[in-house]
Amino acid sequence: xxxxxxxxxxxxxxxxxxxxxxxxxxxxxxxxxxxxxxxxxxxxxxxxxxxxxxxxxxxxxxxxxxxxxxxxxxxxxxxxxxxxxxxxxxxxxxxxxxxxxxxxxxxxxxxxxxxxxxxxxxxxxxxxxxxxxxxxxxxxxxxxxxxxxxxxxxxxxxxxxxxxxxxxxxxxxxxxxx
Numbered sequence: 001x002x003x004x005x006x007x008x009x010x011x012x013x014x015x016x017x018x019x020x021x022x023x024x025x026x027x028x029x030x031x032x033x034x035x036x037x038x039x040x041x042x043x044x045x046x047x048x049x050x051x052x053x054x055x056x057x058x059x060x061x062x063x064x065x066x067x068x069x070x071x072x073x074x075x076x077x078x079x080x081x082x083x084x085x086x087x088x089x090x091x092x093x094x095x096x097x098x099x100x101x102x103x104x105x106x107x108x109x110x111x112x113x114x115x116x117x118x119x120x121x122x123x124x125x126x127x128x129x130x131x132x133x134x135x136x137x138x139x140x141x142x143x144x145x146x147x148x149x150x151x152x153x154x155x156x157x158x159x160x161x162x163x164x165x166x167x168x169x170x171x172x173x174x175x176x177x178x
Contacts, residue, residue: 071097098129
């Protein structure tokens, strides 16, 4: 009974929000909804055009990083240390790529799922790492580029420390739970 009610409510909630918010804005606040929408869409387009060079630059840099063999070299360098700690070496490329590109890390995680399965320890670990870390370089390139921040101070160091902390925490938690 309750499950049916929840399913029915979840089916209608998006439609009600799409209709309810503009109706409330117009009726209660006297906001010109269509004009506001057009103005927001125009600003969104301008932002998209402004961040395009930064998106292209980070995507080219990621492609060069992988194509040059630097990713393989970095994995080769880190492999003995992470293997000694018990961290699955198979999860290392996806973990390293996560700071650069979420979609590339997701593609690597998908390969791990195909090989080891999503319910394997490695599959669960890369899933938790995906949710525990951030695409640091991508975000810095796009957002700082968009608002023309030139002096990032400690952002990169702090972000990479949190990424490493997320990877370590994901490994510890997955080791305890799985």
